[in-house]
Amino acid sequence: MASVALGAGAASAQDASGVENARKFLEPYLAKPAFTAPGEPFDAKACAAGKKMLSIPNSSANPFLKGIIDRMKKVGDELGLEVVEWENQGQPSQWVQGFEFAIRDGFDIIDLISGIDPGTVAPQVRAAKEAGVKVMTSHFYDPSFDQHPDVSSSLTIGFNEVGKILANWAIANTDGKANILTIVSREVPPTIPLTAGIDEMLAANCPDCRIVQEINVGVTEWATKIQPAVQAALQANPDINVIIPIYDSMSQFVVPATRLTGKVGQVKVATFNGTPFVLDFIAQGLVDMNIGESLDWIAYATVDGHLRDACGMESPTALNVPFYIFDKDNVADAGTPAQFDTGYGDAYVAGFRTLWGLDQ
Known part of the structure; x- marks a missing residue:
């Protein structure tokens, strides 16, 4: 059976639907977390x-x-x-x-x-x-x-769930035009389901979004390899508009790279963990989103x-x-300077x- 090309209007409607799906996916993570008992009471x-x-x-x-x-x-x-x-x-x-x-x-x-x-x-x-x-x-x-x-x-x-949040945030905050640089540590097993979640949501909600480059750095080499690798990637790929360091302690080496390449404010940075110094980066306009716990x-x-x-x-x-999204609209709830446990209730x-x- 011959394939049928979508017209521009149909493609545009499909793109808009994907962006809306991404925004709806994020809604539960914008609400204050609620406690659910993990089991029966005990002494x-x-x-x-x-x-x-x-x-x-x-x-x-x-x-x-x-x-x-x-x-x-x-x-x-x-x-x-x-x-x-x-x-x-x-x-x-x-x-x-x-x-x-x-x-x-x-x-x-x-x-x-x-x-x-x-x-x-x-x-x-x-x-x-x-x-x-x-x-x-x-x-x-x-x-x-x-x-x-x-x-x-x-x-x-739910590392796979984290990946889905990160991908949908990138889709929603670029209006479906995300060109992503990911920074990962593939020797850490949770990286695999997390990156799979990113791939799954990009495919479902934004086929035109893409991961331009992945930088794989071992945990013991973050301090020496992340910054130069990010600088090189941003210089070689000026269309990158989102950076996802999948574990937020990586961000301390990403921020100097965006500063030195003049990309602060031009490239969005989204990450995961809720470490206080990264939440402070949000308040300073150096990082855009952090999935906190x-x-x-x-x-x-x-x-x-x-x-x-x-x-x-x-x-x-x-x-x-529960996971909770911090961004410029609510990061003040985490304290000034941010604290590990503030803002979650x-x-x-x-x-x-x-x-x-x-x-x-």
Whole structure:
């Protein structure tokens, strides 16, 4: 059957429909997040008593992860759960040492937070399991991932959903004319579903939008490679009008590149995590959008899920921490300077305290 070319009017209507679909997709993420209980009430203090959790981030240099762990320590203090960070510089040999420390020092839980693939430390995960230490992940797996067989439980996060938000924001804020530069770290597994979400929404809502270039930089090389790569990309592709650094701590190296190339205000920057210095960039007009998550909310949800598992209860399969879009219209709600947990409301605090029997 012969193909039929769309007329200009039909194509224009299709483009407008895609942009409208993108705007509608974003609406729920512009509303203040609401708390949903992740499970049945339980006596969290009785469960936590005498227990220890070692949290191993993929790198302690990441302020987002550092902020979550600091808040888990505070939540743990109130419940009687000792939370310790295994500080590292993103080297697998250091992660291995963390496992050895947890096993040797009688920890109950090892929390692999946001970036460490259990498969890269599989012998250590197995050794911990055999020693009676439960290995759990948080803020790492997308719901589409298969959990490592030796991991006790996983609190997933919708990385694919994040990618869809980023793509639809780019579509809506360029009126369907997005020429995108993405900055990714493909050795971090959540990158795969996140970038798939971007591709899916571009195909669905804006076939004429395109990713002009992808810059793939390993986490330990962000500080040295992102800025020159972004500068080169902007100079070689003057039609780029959106930059998506998929993890917002990358933005500290993107902003100098847009400044040096004279692209501040001309190229929109959209990202994910809600790290305060990036929210300050929004207030300063250097970044346009950040999909935020309350780090305190993540901390409460992580402690909740891991305690449920450690005490033989069913653990949630997701963190259930809502995403919230910050832009120039609401970034002031995050504080001046911005704070990790400001702007999201505090419904989760009362929600978890009631769930744990602390306010009865």
